[in-house]
Amino acid sequence: MIFQRTIAALVLALGALAVAVAPASAHTELKSSDPAPNTSVSAETFQAITLTFSEPVTQPEVMVAGQDGVWTLGTPSIAGAVVTIPVTTSGPTGAYTVTWKVTSADGDPVKGTIPFTFVAPVASTTSEPPATSASGNVSVPAPAPSGGIPGWVWIALGGLVAVAVAGFVVSRRGRA
C-alpha cells in the first residue's frame, strides 16, 4: 500500500515536471499567417504569403496548390520569426492550400497547411458566368437608365430650350 502510494506520488511529480518543462522544449508554432486560414484573398491584392512563428525559423519550404496545379513562388525571405514568400497567382477562383515547412530553432522540422479561397481576376473567368461576389471588392459599373440617356441630359436640354425661347421672346419685344 505504501509502495503504491509512493509510485502514485512519483507519477504525479513526473507529470508536473513534464508540464513545467514542456514550454521550454516546445517546437516553434505558427502564430499567424496571411492569408489567415479559411479566409479569401483576391488576385488584385494578393502578392505575398506571410508566416509569423513564435520564434525565429530557418529553411522555409512553401508551396501553394489549387485545382489547376501549383503557383510560382518567389524566394522566401526570413526576418527572425517572420517568413515572407512572394507569389504569382494563377488559376480560377476556388479552394487553395498553402503547405509550409520550416526548421525551428531547436533543429526540428515543423510543418502545416493553410486552406484559403482565391478569387481570380474577373477577366480570366470567361468560361464561367460571373459568380456572386463573396468578397464584395469587385466593382461593377452602375447600369445606365433603360432609355440609354441619363436624366440630367433631358434636364440640361430643357434648360437650353427655355433659354432659347426666352432669348427669342426678348428679341421679338426689342423689335416691336
Ligand SMILES: [Cu+2]
Ligand atoms: Cu523541437
